[in-house]
Amino acid sequence: MADRARLGVLISGRGSNMAALLYASRAADCPFALALVASNDPDAAGLTLAAAEGIATFALSHRGMARADFDARIDAALREAGVTHVALAGYMRLLSPEFVERWAGRMVNIHPSLLPAYKGLHTHERALAAGDSHGGCSVHLVTAELDDGPVLGQTPVAILPGDTAETLAARVLIAEHQLYPRILADWVRAGQPADDPLSRVRELSLALPEAREKLSHGAPGFFVEGGKFFAYFSADHHGNGITAVLVRTSGVEEQAMLIERDPALYYRPPYLGPSGWIGVRLDTGDTDWAHVGEWLARSWRLAAPKRLTRLMDVADAF
Structure with a gap:
């Protein structure tokens, strides 16, 4: 790539993974920069942080809108901001097939399990109920099927005696904040000459x-x-x-x-x-x-x- 990747990050809440990507992007050798943080919840706390850090934001409530119509508005905002890659970071919306197709090969997600295990919600509860030795997180390409795209990287997190879904989730979140910026940078950098x-x-x-x-x-x-x-x-x-x-x-x-x-x-x-x-x-x-x-x-x-x-x-x- 001849240019630094312009990243659009989609969030629905506090945006802690968005923050991890944002601060990683401040490193001199980071191959991506945040161009837009967008949310389906105008009250999402992550929007406040992004704005305070000088990142453009876009917010629109999805309530009362058809999924395809809402996604078209998000897509337009991303394209107006010149976004080249999209990262889902706690974005609690199922994406329309049209949106996924438009960003095919250029959109990633982070999921709190060791995929292909425990796609969807309640991952930590399911790992504990199964008696697993480890939970963890995965970064994967987004495809039309939920949490089913090719895995780009994973971090296992040990399950401790007495763990609850909340205590396990807290440690997995630490791993997410480490994994996501590294894998995203590697993914972007794979096609970017280091000496251009x-x-x-x-x-x-x-x-x-x-x-x-x-x-x-x-x-x-x-x-x-x-x-x-x-x-x-x-x-x-x-x-x-x-x-x-x-x-x-x-x-x-x-x-x-x-x-x-x-x-x-x-x-x-x-x-x-x-x-x-x-x-x-x-x-x-x-x-x-x-x-x-x-x-x-x-x-x-x-x-x-x-x-x-x-x-x-x-x-x-x-």
Whole structure:
């Protein structure tokens, strides 16, 4: 994949697995980012958390709506947000065949049992009643049949003497929070080259203090929490055939000087060029990633709020 996967997460309640995915996505090497958290319950607690963390949300009560009509609304919200992959995280709705078909091969679920055992509800009670030695959780691809898609990964959880459904569920939930982000990342990463230009730009950008990523005008953009954008990744923008990272300079004079000095490496990008931004090409065949990293760090500093740059300014004074 040439781009970071844009994940849509469907929840119905507190969204603890959604939170696990969200915080895992903040790692610099994570191949997915949350683009939307959607729910069939407008009062779902997970929506509050997602919004507080800056993730777009969508909520619509399913009550009184035909299943296919409701799923069509959810599908439209996912597509409007540019979602590429869907993760079900405590989503307590049976999905219509039409919805499953639209997201076939791009939708996963986490289930609190060691599938194929105990599909459906009351998994912990059933495991205890059967005298099993272990419960656990499974991540699987979603298919039309409930909890029946190919299993991508599992974690067994030992059943202890005196366990109740509640105590077992609490330990299984810990395992879910560990398993889901790892398996989802592996699943997404399986088709994503580790050394493609966007991955390298993302790795360098998100290693900077309080750096975040957000799609902006259709392009991956990187900004400082509480500050401004400091970089954009550009690939064949309007058919120009150029792959580059766009960064801030001190102004149009420096921009012009750089382009005059090395026109094979630098160019004046449309729209941002008049504001002093410059394009650093990544398609020359011999990209100096240390140099790119220096540009990203410098651009970050120009965009960051004073609370983050104050100590750097003091250090520069000596």
